Amino acid sequence: MVLVNTETVPGRQILEVKGLVQGNTVRAKHVGRDIMAGLKNIVGGELKGYTELLTESRREATARMMAQAQELGANAIVNVRFATSSISAGAAELYAYGTAVVLSE
Template identity: 55%
Template sequence: MLLVNTDYIKNVEITESLGLVKGSTIRAKHIGKDIAAGLKHLVGGEIAGYSQMIDEARQIATSRMVEEAEKLGADAIINIRYSTTTITQGAAEILIYGTAVKNK
């Protein structure tokens, strides 16, 4: 499955738009990561535990979006966007969406 964040694919003719597809996941912070994050605020630097959590959440959301597109018989997903929303304190949703298309 070809995934792009543009509204076209270079040198590929899109023959049909199948509609919006999306994938999401909601992740909560781990108490151990919260303690480490608090310490990082004092000394600065990347909070590796949170970076890993967000990366994993993006991968899960992307996989869910691709599964939805495959069910529609899509060859690609164009115009992909990510969104992050705080659900409650300590939990966030990662949402990815795009347009499923067929091409030649």
């Protein structure tokens, strides 16, 4: 499956638009990571644990979106967008959406 965040796929034509597809995940981090993050808030720097967590969440949300597109019989998703929000102190939501389309070969 082809994923792009441009409106068209270079060199290929959109034959059919299947509609909006989306996927989301809400993940909480475990206590160990929270404690580490608390310490990091004293010295600054990257919170590697959270970075990894959000990378996993992004993959998961993308996979769910792709599964929806597959169900619709699409072979590509164009104009993919990501959005993040922290819904409570310990959890972050990741949301991916795009338009499922059928591309020419």
